[in-house]
Amino acid sequence: MNIPQNLHYLKSHEWVNVEDNIATIGITDFAQDQLGDVVYVELPKVGKIVSSGETVAVVESVKTASDIYSPVSGEVLEVNSALENSPELLNESAYEKGWLFKVRLDTLSSELLDAAGYAAVAEAEG
C-alpha cells in the first residue's frame, strides 16, 4: 500500500500536504483502489471558504459517489481542473496528478493522522 511518509491523512481517506501555508488535498491510493475507475469529480469553487470536516468535493466511480471531507479550514485557491476531462488521473496518480484542490491554510483538522496512523486505518478496512 502506497502511503507517503511526508503527508497527513484523515481516516476518511483524504491526504493533505502543507507547504508555505498552502494545503494541497487529495484522496489516498487506498481510496482510489477501493473506489475503482473514477469517472466524475465535483470540485469546490475557487474562493470558497471551507471548514475542516466539511464535505467539499465528490468523487464518483462507476458504482458509487463518495463525499470528500476537507482536512483543513481556509480559502480555496485553486482546483485541479484537469480532472474535469481526465478523472482517471485519480486512479493513475492519487498523490500527484490526481490532487483535488489547494487551500490557503487557516487551521488544520485536529483529527489528522500520520502515515503510520493512516496505514492502520487502511489495513483495518482493506
Next chain:
Amino acid sequence: MKVLESLMRTPLHAKHLEKGGRMVPFGGWDMPVQYSGVMAEHLAVRSSVGVFDVSHMGEFCISGRGALEFLQFVTANDLSKLRVGRAQYNMLPNARGGLVDDVYVYRLNEFEYLMVVNASNIDKDFVHLSQLKAGFEATLENVSDQYALLAIQGPQAEATLQPHTHTDLSNKKKNDVFSLELFGKEVLLARTGYTGEDGFEIFCNPQDSHALWDALLEHGATPCGLGARDTLRLEAGFPLYGHEFSEDLNPLETHMAWAVKTGKEFYGKAALLERPLKHRLVGLELEGRGIPREGYRVLHNGKDIGYVSSGTMSPTFKKGIALAFLERNLVFGHDLEPGSSVQVEIRGQGVGARVVEPVFLSKSV
C-alpha cells in the same frame, strides 16, 4: 464488521479469488464486482469478448405433459409457439399487478422447460410456483445446484467458441438453445445474454466449470464482474428486478410491456390490467456534468415528475445515463416525448437531461 450470515459461493468462487476478483455480497452470494476494473471489462465486452460467472442465477426444471399449460398459467408472455430448442423472455405476475420476477424460459424437449430466475428471488419464485402448481400435470424442480452458468458475451463470442466444438454456431440464432460438446465437455448452450451484445450462456456441470472458465480465459475472454454486467445491461436498456420491476411496480409502465400478452389467460392478469398507468419508464441522457443515481428525483419546469430507477456513467458514451419512471400526461395530457428537456436533481442542483427511448445502445441484440 463481522458478516453474520454466511454468503453462498458459486462453483467458480476459488477462480474469482485466483484472478483477483473484488468480492462483494450480492443477493446472498459472494460475487466478484470487478477484476481489472469496470471500465476495461465493459469495453472488452463491447469491442471483443468477456466472460461472466452467473452461476448464482437460479434454474427450475418444469416437466411433464402439463408443463406448457402450467407455464402458460404462471407467465405473462405466450409460450404456446415456443419450439423445442428455443428460448423466450418472460415474467411471473403476482396477484396485485406487479411481478414476482422476470425470467427466461428455455424449451429443452417437448415436455421439458428450463426457467432461469434472478438469484435473489430463487426461494420466493419456487414457493410462488409451487403454490400455483396444483391441478397441473407438471413437475417443478429447483435444479440450481445442478448447473454452473457462464455467460460469454461480445462480438468475438462466436469466434472464441467455434474452434472448440464440432457444432456449427454460425447458423444458431438469438434465443436458440442446444446441447453440444465444448472444450470436450457436454454443455447446454443458449444464444442469450444480458449485455446487448451477441453471445452465449453456457449451462454446465459444476464439476466442469473450472476447466471451461480456464479455457475461455486462455482463449482471450476477459473475466468480467457484476459491475460491468450492470453498466452493460443499462446501456442496452434491459430492466433489472428490484429497480425497474418489483412486486409493486407495474410492468406495463415499462418498454417490456410487449412481454405481457393479453390474448391469453394467466395468473394475476386482471389485477395487472386494472392498474392505472401512472408512470412511464424512459431513458435519460445527461447533458450537464454528473452521474444520475438510483433514487435521484427528476424535475420538469421545477416540478418533481419522477425518479431514477437505475443510473450510471456510460462507459461507451462517456456520459450519465439513466432509466427513470416519469409521470404520464405531463404536457397538455400527453407524455413527455423523446427529445424533451428535464432535470435530474443531483446534490440539490438540477442538471439538464434529455428524454430518450429507454435503450441507449443502437445495435442492442
